[in-house]
Amino acid sequence: MMLPLPQGRVDRGTPIEAACRIIILEDQLEEALRINAEFCPHRRIGESKGRR
Template sequence: MPPPSTRPVDKIDDDDYPAYTMGRAADMLGTTPAFLRALGEHRLITPLRSEGGHRRYSRYQLRIAARARELVDAGTPIDAACRIIILEDQLEEAQRINEDLRTRGGTS
């Protein structure tokens, strides 16, 4: 039996597993490979590379790319869309930390 970390089910359920090729990712998002490359150039997502050097995307990265596409489709320039998403992520993390601190050490 393979080690637990290499079981196929683990990869299927792993949001960070780079399961999608650039072409498949672009098709799923209804966009072009150039759009995905632009997101990489703006450092919004960094796809992993296959042994052959091809870009591979995770489900998590596809969700981020989908959010970027929503903003761009609404008329936001791609560089601004990437910055907005980064700021949204930072805000969400700060709120999560704040809530954690509040629930762990609420009384002094």
């Protein structure tokens, strides 16, 4: 069963260039989070700088 995508997604007329940019940004975010985790292994996602 295929669920409908929310309005504003590719099947609703979003330009293909914008869809590709979203995918690229998601990939860049994933890589940045991975690199950050390597440099700061003691920190968890969502943890503020002042708390440990």
